Amino acid sequence: MAEDLPLLAGRSAATLALSLLDKAFSHLAGGAEEIYKEELLESVRRILTILDEAERRLIKWRFPSLEISIWEFTRAVDEIEDAVDEIQYHRLEDAAVRRGPVSKLVKRKILARFVPGSGLERLREAVVRLGHMASVVYRYYQRSVARRAPGVAAPSPSEHERYPSWIAADAVVGRDEEKGQVMRWLMKLPAEEAETNPVSAFAIVGMAGMGKSALAKLVHDDPQVPTNFDIVVWVKVSFEFRAAAVVSDILRSIAATEPGSSASAHLAEKLRDKKLLLILDDVWEDEMRGRWEDLLSPIRSAKRGSKILLTTRMQSVADMAATTIGGEFECLKLDGLQESDNFLLFKSLLNPDVNSEDYANLLLIGEQISKRFGACPFLTLAVVSHLRDDLKTSWTDVLQQHWYQIEGIYSILPSLKLSYDHLPARLQICFRYCSLFPRGHKFYMDKLVDMWVSSGLIPFPSREPGDSLPATDNVSILNPVDVGEEYFTALTRKSFFCRMLETDPCGGNQKEYYVLHSLLHDLAQLVSRGECARVDNGGFQDVMWTTRHISIANCGILTHERARKISYLRSLRTLIIESESCLDQETELLLGEILKSTKCLRLLQLSVPSPFHVLDRFPNLIHLRYISLISCDESHLHKIFKSYHLQVLKLSYLTAKEPDLSDMYNLRCLRSLHIPDNMSSKIHELGRLTSLQVLRGFEVVQNDGSRLSTLSNLRSLRQLGLMNLQNVQNCREAMEVKLKEKHDMRILLLSWNRYNNDTRLDDQIIGNLEPNREIQILHIHGYNGSVLPFWIANSLLVNLVSLELEYCIKWKSLPSLQELNLLQHVKLQHLFQLEYMGLELKELTDTNEPGIVCLPRFLRSLIIGWCPNLKILPTIPPSLEVLILKHVGFMVLPGIHQRESKTSVKSELTFVHIQSCAHLTSLDEGLLECQEQLGSLSILIISHCESLRHLPRNGFAALHHLKFLEMVACPLLKDGNTEGNILPISLKNLDMNPCGSIDVSMLLSLRNLSFLTKLTLFNCTNLEKLPPAEIFGTLQVLSDLSVARCRGLLSFGGLGAVSSLRMLSILCCDKLNLSDSPQGCCSFMLQELRIDCQALLFVEPLQSLRYTKELYICNDCAMESLAEGWLLQNATSLHSIKIGIAESLQSLPSQMDKLEALQSLHIERAPLMKLLPQLPASLSKLTIWGCDPMFMKQYEKDVGPNWGQVKHIAHVDIKSYSEEE
Structure with a gap:
């Protein structure tokens, strides 16, 4: 899998060399050097050409001499980079010494240490070595070309996704919900669609092996399809998206004849007045819009209501299709199967003997295997093909292995690797770097980009064809951080990173992060072998002499031999060391020896408590760009201040109470500073750090010179946090910070001490802290003035994306912010006097058009907490995804904004949490009144609403995508006004706390909840028995049941009928063991049983348990x-x-x-x-x-x-x- 790495590494090194040689020869000025420079550049270009040719033609060769020579070539480039870097370091050191407060005699002695000749000689030797290695690579390449086999054609993706011959073609499990979503789109009447475009489109997006084509085939074969479409055509597209070829394929399918020269016009004529369903399978084209236009030109002649269904691995393809096709476009992200569905698929494909009672224990192992491999259907099929005829030996072994270690299923890798091969080289190297982190790691864009840049993956700003970056008029203005962010975005659009939104149910805080699917993480580890190594309990075998980036997740496995092996890595750029506990003395010494020897490090992250002995080696690390430490003492801090190349400094904790930070101003390259909040204001001459882009927690301190004027020269700031603004002396000082002139700033935090009672200047000061119009994220905390700043009141910050206002306790009103079209996130907390937004309460309630005032139209999350006087809100936009309301004075939930058209607007809401709204009495008005609009709502939490009496009239049954429902502590709830079943069939997790008299009716509504996997019953005092077998028997995938503090519970009811149950917890249900009522036998096998009374083991169905x-x-x-x-x-x-x-x-x-x-x-x-x-x-x-x-x-x-x-x-x-x- 890593056989292509020398080629990729050589290509990256050659590209870097072309830029680096200009810098190198600027230090080696002279006529002879200029001649040699041109010769060397020509040699490097020749190397780049032959490596590009090998990559383009997919030449598969494996000649050790050539591979070694390429690695040596990359090392020669590293040596030039290090030599240039060292010369620049000493120049920075020279400048720092000249600025320092020491005598002239001492300065002369220090400067005498730097002998330019020695550095230049090392650079000259490195340049000569590069020229030699370029010749060696070319010579070995010529020999390998003469001996290698012909080039191998690129495999078709479909070649690696065929099912084994023993599997039925229609073996698809667990995609009913997804198929239903596609079918609803297909059957939508033309009258409901946009009038301007006859064609609408739907994209199924998912990683390799998720079953995109299988789902499309299910839709294609549905009997409703031919009755609703005149023409149904399936075209396999793959890599080469050629409109002419696709048009020809469509014509062949329609007319059964070979297309002529005017195929496009012929197709347009054939489609006229015909309703078309075109299925484009496995599409990769995400760059050339013209190719899409050429295909769509004849298709637009089809009858209104025609559809295009496409499958693709990449979100960028779906985005391109949506932009080009126009009109209505929907997208389904196809994730892995649910655990229960994946196990059903696993069982359905096994040898029939395994499903017998004799192999029940083996099936428990199989269930764990099916959970382990990422719920990927194709991988499950491959694993089953390995296990289906083996009833004894291999199952436990498979459970302990990575999927790619299992003999016989390695063939899935080529299909998975196609997505990686399709990436530009610069994105490939960034993806490989992600292998340093564990499975499930939460990636944050700013942190990962900092690591990419600091480790040398993005050494200079430039673009190449295929980078998938947006066009920019002036590329030269981009710095590496800008390029890195665009690379990250490109990888996300190509579906390598999956965006996640983590919402804290308690505080409502949201964090956006990204993850790699477990299979893509495994792929990253495989393709990065020889370049990256993550060392954990799995061993040390991935550390090779070519390794450039290492992450040590378990310091306990370090030995002298292994430390020595790392020390010999001459090109090591990244070293990440993790440990939850303090290191013993021997381990600290080993790590110290590693740092002593690895002098070329660019990034050092020590996630280790108190690593003080390790830090003794800091003077050797002159190339460092990135340092991240949990803790540091003052003596080592001053050693860090001599890392003059340093760009990112992260210190979570400083041991000294009053550390001396006077030398930090020498870090002239520093762009990101993360230190404890009270420390940044103590930096001497902070204004000299003119490269600084991130400064958090600058504290304004009275009468010690830590004033806002210190920041006036920091024009590159992108992120700034100002604390204790109550200490600003006057308006002039507030103006001196020049926030409005910092045009690169995107994030600003303004914080006052909310306990400060002197607010005389606050109203004037906040007006003079107006940020630039480009600001995207604004947080205001603890402001005690009563006047809203004009730049918020008049919605002047037109580029604002996120707004948080906390503890601004005197504000009584806010604008609706309706004019801020880019605003996506709003958080209002502890605004105790806030009464309304936009119009006053009387105006909002009296108007006959409540939808006339709306919150921002593209708002995605709204969090309001501890605003007890806020009685009503403007309508919320359909774009809203997250709504959290806590301790708010609402009597009625807000409604969804309706457009002027008569068509009902669909809301994007996915998460709703309503808590402690003391005046809320009914859910039958406002948001939950029209549940057909809430087609995306998946999580609903309603808790501690003490006056709440009424559910919606039809309960929650019309919320067809609701997955999680939690009803907690609403003691007055009644079910008198509800009709029929309360719960939707889509429900997967139900959590019931005491909720008045609805407990019993909720349990009776469990019937046929075929997706329910977890049920929690807590403190349901009215409950006397669990549902009967007639209900429990319909819960086909219920795996986790927890019953606690249901003091009146007498009977398990028909619990024994739940054959899928794996986790059962029965606690503090004192009357259960006293029940004399007959119980059913047990049909489930438990993974875990948790009880607080052993007597329950003598009550059915627990008495009959086997295989627990x-x-x-x-x-x-x-x-x-x-x-x-x-x-x-x-x-x-x-x-x-x-x-x-x-x-x-x-x-x-x-x-x-x-x-x-x-x-x-x-x-x-x-x-x-x-x-x-x-x-x-x-x-x-x-x-x-x-x-x-x-x-x-x-x-x-x-x-x-x-x-x-x-x-x-x-x-x-x-x-x-x-x-x-």
Whole structure:
């Protein structure tokens, strides 16, 4: 998989060399050098040409001599880069010394250390070596061309996505909801669509192997399709998007004849007055709009209501299609299957024998396997093809392996790698770098771009064809950070990064982050071998002599030999070290030796507490661009201040209370500074850091010179946080910061101490802190003035994207912000006197057109909290995705803004959280009144609304995409006005807390909720029994049930009918074990059972359990011994038993040794236990806390009389106190 890496690395090095040689020869001025420069540039261009040719023609060669010579060529480029960098470092050092407060004699001694001749000689040697290696590469390439096999044609994506022959062509599971969404679009009547465009389009976007083509085939084969379309055509497009070829394919399908020279006109004639469904499968074209226009030209002659359905891996293709086609466009992002659906697919493809009772335990392993591999249908098929005929040996092995390590399914890689191969080289290297991070890592664009730039992946601003970057008139104005951000955006548009929005249900705070799908993460690790290495418990084998970037996730595996291996990496650019605990002395010394030897580092991230001994090696790291530390002391801080190339400095904690930051102004290249909030104002001559782009937490301090005027020269600032603005002395000082002149600034935080009572100047000062019109993110915190600044009141910040206003406690009104068309995020919190936005309450309630005042039209999230006097809002726009209302005075929820057209507007709302709205009495008005508009709503939380009495008239049944519903602490709720089922069939997670009298009706509405996977019942005091088997039996995928503090619960009802149940928790339901009502038998196999009363094990359906894996009994003070019979009937599967607070427990069953699968036994607070029985040989961990001291002595290691009984156990921890005491 990494066989292409030398070619890619050589190409990147050659491209860098072309730019770098200009810098190098600027230091080697002279006539002879100029002649040699042109010769060398020509040699490098020749290398770039042959590597481009090899990449373009997909030449597959593997000649060790050539590979080594290419790596040596890249190393020669590194040496030139390092030599130039060192010369520039000493010039920066020279300038710093000249600025420093030392005597002239001392300055002369220091400057004498820098001998320009030595640096120039190293540079000259590196240039000569580059020329030599360029000749060697070319010579070896010529030899390899003579010996290699002919070029191999690019494989078609479809060649790697064919199902095995034993799988039925229609083996598609779990896509009913997605198919329904596409079919609803297909069947939409023409009258509902835009009048101006006869063709609408729908894109299915998803990673390789997700089943895009299979879903499109399901739609194609649906019997409704031919009855609604005159012509249905399927065209496989793939890489080459040629309009003429697609047109010809359509004509062949329609007319069954070979198209002539005027194929486009012929097709237009054929489509006239015909309703067309065109399915374009596997489209890659995302750059050449003209190709799309050429295809659409004849298609637009089709009858109104014609459709184009396309499948693609990349969002950028969908965006291009939407822009070109125009009109109505919808997009479905096809993610992995749900765990339950993936397991159904897994089981359906197995040998029929495996589904029998004899292999029930094997199926539990299979269920874990199906969860492990990213819910990718194609990968599941490949794994099953490996396992289906093996009923004994391989299943456990597969569970422990990465999918690409499993013999026989490696063939999925070429299909997955096609997306990577389709990337430009500059995006490929940025993608490979992501392999340094763990699976599921949350990527933040600004942080990752800083790392890309600092590590040398984006060393200079330029563009190449195929970069997928937006056009810019003046490329020269772009700096590497701008280019890096555009690269990140390009990777997102090409669906390598998936954008996620994390919403804190408590505070409402949102964070945008990005993730790589687990399969793409695995791909990044495979294609980056030899360049990047992540070292964790998996071993050290990925560290090679060519490695440039390393992440060490587990310092415990470092040895002298491994540290030495890292120290020998002469081209190491990135070193990331992670540890949750402090390092021992030996590990610190090993890391110190690594830093001593790896002198060419550009990025160092030490996510390690107190790494002070490691930092002793800082003087050697003169090339550093990026330093990130958890903590640092003052002595090492001053060593960091001598890293004159430093661009990014991140320090979470400084040990000194009053650190000396006087030398920081020498870091003239510093562009991003992240230090504790109270430290930035202590930087001496901060205004000299003119490259600074990010400055957070600048604190204005009275009478010590830390004034806003210090920042006046920082014209490059993009992000600025100003704290304690109550200390600004006058309006003139506020003007001196020149915020309005900082045209690069995009993020601004203005913060006052909200406990300050002197607000005389606040109204004037905030007016003089007007930012530039380009500002995108604005936060105002703690402002105590009563006057709204004119630049907010008049909506002057037209480019604003995010606005947060907190603790501005005297503001009574805000504008509707309707004119800010780019505004996407608004957060209003602790505005205790706020009464209205836009119009006053009387005007809003009296108008006959409540939709006339609307919040910004493209708003995506609205968070309002602790605004008790805010009674009503303008209507919310259809674009809104997240709505959080907490402690707000609303009597009615806001409505959705309606356009002037009669067509009902569809809302994009996905997340709604309503909490502690004390005056809210009904959900039957406002937002939830017209549920057909809320087709995207997936999460609804309603909690602690003490006056709420009424649900919507039809409950939530019309919310067809609702996945998560939580109803908590609404004690007055009644179901008197609801009709029919309350819950929608799409529901996957239902959480019920005490909610008046609706508990029973909610449970009765569970019938046929075929997607429900998790059900939580907490403190439902009116509940006497769980639903009957007739209802539970319809819950086909319910896997997690938690029942707690339902004090009146008497019966499990028909719980035994839920065959999919895997996690069951029954706590504080005191009457359950007293029930005499008959119970059904058990049809499920539990992964985990959690109870607080062992007597429940003698009640059906728990009494009949088999194959349980984990048992947890907590706080059963009456339990004297464990239920031996129950344990024995689960002996083959039970691998963990945990007993918490068992004060009456006297002994364990005598046949404990027959629990052949038991691996862990944990017992807490069992002071009456005297002896242990014979324990199973499989046990690897024994924990007994809070036992009798005499019991502990009997099993004391090596000396206790009964030690021999437990010495075979790897981890034994017996002590007379409990960790919880």
